[in-house]
Amino acid sequence: MKDIFVLADQEDYFNQFFSYFSTQPFHFSWASRIDETIKLLNIEKPAFIFLATANLEIMMDWVTILKNSEHNIPFICFTMRLTPEDRKMIWEQGALNVIQLPIHKQELEKILNFLVINENLDHTNDNKNEFEGSLEEMNVVDLIQIIQDEKRTCKVMLEKGSRKGEIEFNKGNIVNSRYNNENPVLAVKIMSHWHKGRFHIQNSNKVFIKRIKLSNQKLILECLNHINKQNELMNRLTHRDDLLFTKPGLSFEDIAPFERVNLLKFKNGYSITELVDNYEGDGIVLLQHIVRWLRSNTLLMNDEYEKRLKDVQDLEGMSGFKKMMNKIMGTPDEDSDEPKSNIETLSLEEEALLNINKKNQLFKNKELLGNFLSSLEDSSV
Amino acid sequence: MCEIIEIPVFKSTEEENILLFKGQNFINDRTYDGFRFLEYALNEIQSIYFYLIEPFNEQNNNNIWDRVIPKAPFCIYLYDFDDILIKKFYQDYSHYETPLFLAVKKEDELNEEILSQFEDKIIYFNKNDDNYFKLFFKEILNELTISS
Numbered sequence: 001m002k003d004i005f006v007l008a009d010q011e012d013y014f015n016q017f018f019s020y021f022s023t024q025p026f027h028f029s030w031a032s033r034i035d036e037t038i039k040l041l042n043i044e045k046p047a048f049i050f051l052a053t054a055n056l057e058i059m060m061d062w063v064t065i066l067k068n069s070e071h072n073i074p075f076i077c078f079t080m081r082l083t084p085e086d087r088k089m090i091w092e093q094g095a096l097n098v099i100q101l102p103i104h105k106q107e108l109e110k111i112l113n114f115l116v117i118n119e120n121l122d123h124t125n126d127n128k129n130e131f132e133g134s135l136e137e138m139n140v141v142d143l144i145q146i147i148q149d150e151k152r153t154c155k156v157m158l159e160k161g162s163r164k165g166e167i168e169f170n171k172g173n174i175v176n177s178r179y180n181n182e183n184p185v186l187a188v189k190i191m192s193h194w195h196k197g198r199f200h201i202q203n204s205n206k207v208f209i210k211r212i213k214l215s216n217q218k219l220i221l222e223c224l225n226h227i228n229k230q231n232e233l234m235n236r237l238t239h240r241d242d243l244l245f246t247k248p249g250l251s252f253e254d255i256a257p258f259e260r261v262n263l264l265k266f267k268n269g270y271s272i273t274e275l276v277d278n279y280e281g282d283g284i285v286l287l288q289h290i291v292r293w294l295r296s297n298t299l300l301m302n303d304e305y306e307k308r309l310k311d312v313q314d315l316e317g318m319s320g321f322k323k324m325m326n327k328i329m330g331t332p333d334e335d336s337d338e339p340k341s342n343i344e345t346l347s348l349e350e351e352a353l354l355n356i357n358k359k360n361q362l363f364k365n366k367e368l369l370g371n372f373l374s375s376l377e378d379s380s381v
Numbered sequence: 382m383c384e385i386i387e388i389p390v391f392k393s394t395e396e397e398n399i400l401l402f403k404g405q406n407f408i409n410d411r412t413y414d415g416f417r418f419l420e421y422a423l424n425e426i427q428s429i430y431f432y433l434i435e436p437f438n439e440q441n442n443n444n445i446w447d448r449v450i451p452k453a454p455f456c457i458y459l460y461d462f463d464d465i466l467i468k469k470f471y472q473d474y475s476h477y478e479t480p481l482f483l484a485v486k487k488e489d490e491l492n493e494e495i496l497s498q499f500e501d502k503i504i505y506f507n508k509n510d511d512n513y514f515k516l517f518f519k520e521i522l523n524e525l526t527i528s529s
Contacts, residue, residue, distance in 0.1 A: 185527075214527055222527065361478040362451045366526060368384060369454055373522040375423045376515050 002116065005046035005073075006030045007037045007062060013052040013078070020105055021112070034062050038069050048116055049075040054101070056086055063093040076115060087149075097149060110142035132200040135160070140167070140192040141223050143199060148172040148216045153204050160197035163280060167191070168208035174219055175210040180280055184212045185222065190282055192223035193230065213370075226284065233287040234276065237294070243269040245305040247298055248312045259289065266299055387430040389449050392459040393466055399433065401459060401484050401506055405514050415445065421514075429518070436470045446473075455480045455521060464495060471498065482521050 004026050006014045014030040021028075029044055031037045041049075049066070053059050059079050066075060074096045082100050090098045097115055099108070114137060135158070138146070143156055144167075151172035158165045165179035165187060179187035212219065234240060246266045255263065265275060272290055279286050293299040300308065392399055402419065408428075409420035417433040432449060450456060458470065460483050467483075474481055483499045485491060487507040496503070501524070506517045 218527060358478045359447065359451050359476055361480075363454045363479070365454075368386065369522050370526055371384060372386060372423065372427060372429070373519065373526055375427055376519040376522065379423065379512075379515060 002048065003027050003029065003044060003046040004048045004050060004116070005037065005041065005044055006050045006052065007034065008032065008050075008052040009055070009058060010053075017050065017052075020108065024109075024112075026116075034065050038065070038071075041069070041071050041073065046073060048096075049073050050078060051075055052078040052101075054080045056081070059090070060093075063090060063095065067093050076112075107142070107145060110138055111145065114138050114142060114146065130200070130202050132198060135194050135197045135199055138199070139195055140188065141220050143167075143201075144174055144216055144220055147201070152201075153207065155202050155204055155208070157200045157202065158191055158194060158197065159199075160194045163194075163197075165191045168204075170207050170210070172216070174212055174214075174216055175208050176212055182281070185214065185219070186282060188212070188219060189223050189226040192227060193283060230276075230283045230287065233284065233291070234272075237272055237287070237290065239301060240272040243271055243302055244299045245269055245302065247300055248305070248309045250298065259293075262286065262289070263293065263298065269302070382426065384427045385430060386454055387432065387449070387452065388455065388457060389432045389434055389453055390457045390459065391434050391436045391470060393435065393461050393463055399459060400486065400508065401514070401517065402431070402433075436473070437466070446477075450474075450477045450479050453479055455482055455525060457481070457521075458483050460485045460489065460491070460495075462489070464492060467495065480525065482524075484517065 002025060004017075006017055006028055008014050008030065009032055011030070011032070014028065018028050029040070029046065031040055037049075051059060051062050051066075053062070056079055059077055063075075063077065075094075077090050077095045077098045078101055079098070080101050082098065087098050097111070099111065114133075140158070147154060147156070147169050149172070153170050154168075156167045156169070158167070163179075166177065167174060167188060168176040174188070177184040177187040177191070179191055182190060214222070244266055245268075246263050250263070252260050252264060262275065262279075275290075276283050276286060290299070297304075390402075405421060407419045408422050409418065411418045415434070419431040419433065421429045421431065423429065434445075434449075456474075456477075456479055458467065458474075458481060460467065471481075481499075481502060483495075483503045485503055485505050487505045491503065504517055504520050504524075506513050510516060
């Protein structure tokens with residue numbers, strides 16, 4: 001349990017910290033005035049001080065008084081409308097970090113996890129050329145945020161099992177990313193899903209080549225949207241943790257390579273969760289395929305698979321005449337039946353159906369659009 | 382080498398609904414059966430071809446749509462407050478994967494249904510802005526290159 005002292009001119013800020021982090025091992029105390037705080041610090045001896053006010057002048061007063069009090073307790077400032085100069089000024093006064101409000105709860109949680117809980121990282125050490133940590137503590141989105149705040153020029157190397165990727169920053173701005181020959185933006189989006197594995201940050205003296213034009217904020221938003229969309233798709237697949245099988249008699253030779261590689265994994269039973277976890281590309285594309293496979297009964301639940309397997313075996317056991325009669329007179333081919341869906345959410349099926357029937361966009365030359373964008377940017381400024 | 386992008390632009394019959402395009406310097410402006418062709422040159426090598434199409438004109442059947450829409454990077458619909466027309470149009474257009482952007486005058490207010498249907502594909506333009514025409518297309522291209 002860590003004691004955190006909150007100096008905030010409005011009780012609301014304190015209440016928000018309290019409610020946000022009620023599940024974390026923190027104990028919060030609050031004061032609204034700096035003189036009161038200085039007195040209480042001698043008694044409370046907190047591990048951290050959080051300073052929260054919307055008024056930058058008040059913040060600067062507090063920081064100066066706190067610094068002069070020589071308590072040497074690490075403090076984090078929370079305020080609004082910061083210019084880079086303001087931020088620098090507060091850092092120079094010794095703040096551990098300056099966080100601009102409003103901030104998303106999850107983002108704040110991650111930053112505080114990094115700053116407050118992760119004691120393995122020595123923040124007082126000026127030699128910050130390299131450090132590493134676990135992606136469970138900080139994911140790609142948190143890393144972008146922190147590197148941006150610290151305006152680092154660095155390379156972040158990420159590892160998840162055998163998968164490896166890199167993200168490059170110039171003065172805190174993300175400029176390039178590499179993972180499996182994916183385009184740089186998609187590479188960041190894919191790696192933003194990694195919650196297991198390690199990261200390693202290495203400062204750099206050289207400036208990296210800019211291949212990503214998006215601002216950090218837009219990219220973070222893109223990553224969060226990607227994560228949300230994938231989670232949403234995943235949550236709609238009610239049998240995601242069950243073993244699924246490819247339908248008996250499926251001809252793997254007749255299907256496209258991407259589908260073949262992934263469907264083969266289901267041949268002897270496999271779960272969607274496992275497939276997505278181990279998939280190295282864009283999870284959303286994979287999930288859209290899974291929806292289609294479920295809809296067309298290419299993937300089956302165990303009981304349906306057993307039933308169909310038995311039917312196939314029965315058919316194989318029939319005499320040639322029976323088979324022929326069965327074909328002429330008998331029941332229609334099962335595959336031509338209306339598909340029985342394994343997905344309970346109809347709207348997703350409808351959505352998938354609509355997407356399948358859509359006329360594809362043939363224009364794929366994003367580079368050309370980029371050229372036009374550059375020309376428009378040059379001529380409209 | 383020349384670089385060209387071709388943009389189908391859907392509009393209703395009234396001429397005033399092409400406000401976005403009025404007053405621009407088109408180096409080509411010709412009218413053909415069923416559509417009007419405009420060429421906007423960004424520089425010596427880059428041009429944007431616009432095909433102004435009236436969606437429910439008899440000469441514009443779905444065969445023409447099939448030929449032009451899939452090959453375009455995006456399409457534009459010039460909003461004209463005719464919500465019935467836009468709904469009907471959108472119903473037909475939903476068969477295409479090509480992104481569709483709704484061009485709306487900045488001061489115009491859209492109803493909730495249209496807002497929710499088009500979400501992030503509504504692009505406002507302000508005739509009082511210098512370079513509003515370029516800014517309008519810059520915003521679309523930004524949107525498309527971001528989502529790649």
